[in-house]
Amino acid sequence: MANNRFAAKTALVTGAASGIGAAIATRLIAEGARVVGVDINETGLKALAERFGDRFVAATSNVTIESEVAAAVSTAVDQFGGLDLAFNVAGGSLIGAVTEMAEQDWDFTIDLVQKSVFLCTKHEARRMREAGGGAIVNVSSLDARIPVPGASPYATGKAGVEMFSKNAALELAPYGIRVNCVLPGLVDTPMGAPIIGYQPALDMFLDRIPLRAPATPDQIAGPCLFLAGDDASYITGTSLIIDGGWQLTGFPNLAALAE
Numbered sequence: 175m176a177n178n179r180f181a182a183k184t185a186l187v188t189g190a191a192s193g194i195g196a197a198i199a200t201r202l203i204a205e206g207a208r209v210v211g212v213d214i215n216e217t218g219l220k221a222l223a224e225r226f227g228d229r230f231v232a233a234t235s236n237v238t239i240e241s242e243v244a245a246a247v248s249t250a251v252d253q254f255g256g257l258d259l260a261f262n263v264a265g266g267s268l269i270g271a272v273t274e275m276a277e278q279d280w281d282f283t284i285d286l287v288q289k290s291v292f293l294c295t296k297h298e299a300r301r302m303r304e305a306g307g308g309a310i311v312n313v314s315s316l317d318a319r320i321p322v323p324g325a326s327p328y329a330t331g332k333a334g335v336e337m338f339s340k341n342a343a344l345e346l347a348p349y350g351i352r353v354n355c356v357l358p359g360l361v362d363t364p365m366g367a368p369i370i371g372y373q374p375a376l377d378m379f380l381d382r383i384p385l386r387a388p389a390t391p392d393q394i395a396g397p398c399l400f401l402a403g404d405d406a407s408y409i410t411g412t413s414l415i416i417d418g419g420w421q422l423t424g425f426p427n428l429a430a431l432a433e
C-alpha cells in the first residue's frame with residue numbers, strides 16, 4: 175500500500191507497539207507520514223524504531239498519566255515540527271463479574287479505556303488548534319453497543335469513548351479538527367488471542383460473525399486511515415463499526431461453554 179497520501183504529515187499513534195496500533199503506524203509510514211509511537215511497551219516500540227528509522231520516534235509513555243501524555247505530544251512537535259493526525263488506540267481490560275469486581279480493577283480499566291482517550295485528545299487537540307486543524311481517530315469497540323458478560327468496565331468505558339468522541343467533534347470543529355471513532359469487532363491481536371486461540375470460543379464467535387473470520391489488524395487500520403485522511407474531510411463525530419457484520423447477530427452466549 176505504498177502511496178503518498180500522508181506525505182508531510184506527522185501522526186501520533188498510541189498503543190503502537192502491538193496489534194491495531196502497530197498496523198496503523200506501519201500503514202501511515204508506508205503512505206508517507208512520520209509517526210510518534212506511544213506505548214508502555216518499550217521493547218515493542220524499539221522494534222518499530224529499528225524497522226522504520228528516522229520516520230518513527232518512540233515515546234515510552236503511560237496514556238493514563240497526563241504528564242506523560244503531554245510529553246508524548248510534545249515529542250511530535252519537537253521531533254517533527256507539529257502534529258496533524260492522532261490515533262488513540264491503546265487499551266486493555268481486567269475482567270470480572272459485577273458482583274465480584276474490585277474497585278481498583280474497575281478504576282484501572284476505566285482509566286485505560288476512557289480517561290486515556292480524554293487525556294490524549296486534550297493534548298493532541300491543543301497542538302492541532304495552534305496549527306489550524308487536524309484529525310483524531312479514537313478506537314472504541316463493538317462492546318460499546320453490546321454488553322459483554324464479565325467485561326462491564328470495558329464495555330462501559332468503550333461506550334464512553336464513543337460519546338466522548340462525538341462531544342469532542344462538536345467542540346473542536348470550529349478549529350478545523352475532526353474527531354471520529356471506530357468500533358472493531360473481534361481482531362486477531364494479542365488482546366483477541368484468548369478467544370481466537372481457544373477453538374470452542376472461536377467457533378461460537380464465528381457463528382455470530384457473518385463474514386466468518388476475525389479482522390486482521392490491517393483491516394482495522396485501513397478504515398482508521400480513511401477517517402484521518404482527506405477523503406473523510408466532511409466526516410466528523412461519526413462512529414464506524416468494523417466487525418464483519420457481527421453487530422447484526424449479537425454476542426454469543428459464552429455461559430454455554432461453562433456447562
Ligand SMILES: NC(=O)c1ccc[n+]([C@@H]2O[C@H](COP(=O)([O-])OP(=O)(O)OC[C@H]3O[C@@H](n4cnc5c(N)ncnc54)[C@H](O)[C@@H]3O)[C@@H](O)[C@H]2O)c1
Nearest residue numbers: 189192193194213214236237264265315360361363365366
Ligand atoms: N483485539 C480486539 O478484538 C479488539 C476489539 C475491539 C477493540 N479493540 C481495541 O483496540 C485497541 C488496540 O487493541 P489490540 O487488539 O491492538 O491490543 P494489543 O494488546 O495488541 O495492543 C494494545 C497496546 O496498548 C498498549 N498499552 C496498554 N496499556 C497502556 C498504557 N497505559 N499506556 C500506553 N500503552 C498502553 C499495550 O502495551 C499494547 O501495545 C484497544 O483499545 C482495544 O480495546 C480490540
